[in-house]
Amino acid sequence: MNSYPTGDLDEGTETSLPRLRQGLYRFFATSLLYPGRAQLSRLAEAASVLAQERLAALAFYSSWRTLARILRDGVDSEAVATDFVRLFSVGERGNLCVPHESAYLAPSRDRTGLIVAEVEREYARLGLVPAAEFTSLPDHVSMELEAMAFLCGREAQARGGGAFDEMTRVLTDERTFLDRHLGRWFPRFASHVLAANPGDFYRAVVTAADAFIKHDVDLLAALMEEGP
Amino acid sequence: MNRMRRAAVLLCADSAPLGIGEWATEGPEVHVVSSLCGTPEAIGQVLARKGIESLILGLCSGEYSLAEIQRETRQLGLDPFGVEILHLQGISAERSRLFLSASVARAGAYEGSRPENAKLCISSQIGRRSLLKLALTEYRCVPAVHEETCAVRTGCRICVGACPHSALAPSDGTLRLDKQACVSCGICVTACPREAITQPTCTPSQLRAEVQVLLSGEGGEERHPLPL
Numbered sequence: 001m002n003s004y005p006t007g008d009l010d011e012g013t014e015t016s017l018p019r020l021r022q023g024l025y026r027f028f029a030t031s032l033l034y035p036g037r038a039q040l041s042r043l044a045e046a047a048s049v050l051a052q053e054r055l056a057a058l059a060f061y062s063s064w065r066t067l068a069r070i071l072r073d074g075v076d077s078e079a080v081a082t083d084f085v086r087l088f089s090v091g092e093r094g095n096l097c098v099p100h101e102s103a104y105l106a107p108s109r110d111r112t113g114l115i116v117a118e119v120e121r122e123y124a125r126l127g128l129v130p131a132a133e134f135t136s137l138p139d140h141v142s143m144e145l146e147a148m149a150f151l152c153g154r155e156a157q158a159r160g161g162g163a164f165d166e167m168t169r170v171l172t173d174e175r176t177f178l179d180r181h182l183g184r185w186f187p188r189f190a191s192h193v194l195a196a197n198p199g200d201f202y203r204a205v206v207t208a209a210d211a212f213i214k215h216d217v218d219l220l221a222a223l224m225e226e227g228p
Numbered sequence: 229m230n231r232m233r234r235a236a237v238l239l240c241a242d243s244a245p246l247g248i249g250e251w252a253t254e255g256p257e258v259h260v261v262s263s264l265c266g267t268p269e270a271i272g273q274v275l276a277r278k279g280i281e282s283l284i285l286g287l288c289s290g291e292y293s294l295a296e297i298q299r300e301t302r303q304l305g306l307d308p309f310g311v312e313i314l315h316l317q318g319i320s321a322e323r324s325r326l327f328l329s330a331s332v333a334r335a336g337a338y339e340g341s342r343p344e345n346a347k348l349c350i351s352s353q354i355g356r357r358s359l360l361k362l363a364l365t366e367y368r369c370v371p372a373v374h375e376e377t378c379a380v381r382t383g384c385r386i387c388v389g390a391c392p393h394s395a396l397a398p399s400d401g402t403l404r405l406d407k408q409a410c411v412s413c414g415i416c417v418t419a420c421p422r423e424a425i426t427q428p429t430c431t432p433s434q435l436r437a438e439v440q441v442l443l444s445g446e447g448g449e450e451r452h453p454l455p456l
Contacts, residue, residue: 062307215343218347
């Protein structure tokens with residue numbers, strides 16, 4: 001979680017939207033990793049940058065606003081960490097919310113490796129290699145959200161430089177990744193988390209991320225219909 | 229028993245018939261705002277921190293930006309699809325009161341939308357460039373499919389056949405709505421025998437609430453015919 005858009009949003013250029021999307025994908029990727037105190041305060045800081053009034057132009061703002069408010073008011077890091085373990089690591093009464101694509105899209109338990117391999121192939125095609133320090137499998141929700149953040153950053157660069165062919169390519173990659181991977185399983189993951197009675201923080205995170213991803217699927221469809 | 233929602237009615241002074249500002253001694257708070265149609269930011273200025281839960285706008289016919297109104301209502305923490313907009317120009321004070329009362333009832337019966345209900349519109353007024361610059365974005369409400377109750381997995385295709393715009397299609401074991409093709413006609417909503425498709429801006433409870441007021445003539449001084 002290194003950079004968030006500031007100038008791009010203020011100026012209202014054609015890179016504003018991809019930069020904003022990059023920031024939001026990165027934000028959600030971080031918020032679904034194990035939460036430390038420092039990480040939560042970084043998220044609160046990032047939310048204050050991203051919670052500008054201009055975002056209210058977009059439909060997912062309502063759920064984003066709730067999450068930003070929770071972070072602004074301050075969260076109990078220990079309670080959030082306990083909730084994280086309960087939801088994503090241990091589960092309660094067999095209700096574990098597995099944050100991996102293969103848990104939702106593999107045809108059977110013994111074939112989850114096929115999904116993981118397919119995600120890995122997709123990363124390689126996009127020129128991405130999972131960082132060595134990231135110990136989860138590459139189909140982890142945070143990794144997939146980071147991949148989308150990377151693509152949005154690439155789109156912003158292409159738009160900024162007026163590289164139309166590259167823009168078309170990147171838009172296609174974004175849409176493909178959402179259609180085949182993240183956008184296909186995240187709604188089910190979000191429903192699963194919400195059904196597991198999460199605390200305010202994770203309830204707000206998955207609700208906002210779900211609204212944002214669904215909005216992004218529509219946005220990419222609309223942008224591609226219009227041309228880059 | 230349902231709690232009454234805290235409602236507000238904002239009327240554009242240019243279209244509001246004389247005397248309408250004194251309407252409603254109990255129930256919603258009513259504000260007559262100068263040039264409301266041209267300055268939607270007045271919505272936020274008038275209602276900020278008032279804890280309003282539903283909003284009814286009486287405007288001049290067509291002379292306003294829906295995208296701006298949606299943005300303003302989102303900033304107030306309201307769902308833009310729950311905002312009732314009436315065109316009052318040329319309508320007598322008496323009839324305006326009746327229609328406004330019916331809209332207050334209708335807004336009170338609104339149950340909220342889901343991210344799936346938002347259809348992003350790129351039109352000639354809101355082009356791709358302004359979208360990328362985060363300027364203005366307009367959304368229309370479209371139906372959404374409830375996967376839990378939808379029987380598409382068992383082979384049901386009733387709504388697919390009923391849609392005159394071919395906007396519904398089974399895909400990957402779920403029912404997918406092509407939002408760009410959908411015109412919100414609502415035929416699929418009525419066609420589904422399992423009530424698995426909903427359109428939050430036109431629910432039976434909203435219609436019942438609205439029609440009840442229109443038939444009772446509350447808000448007007450005498451009984452009125454339906455505004456058909």
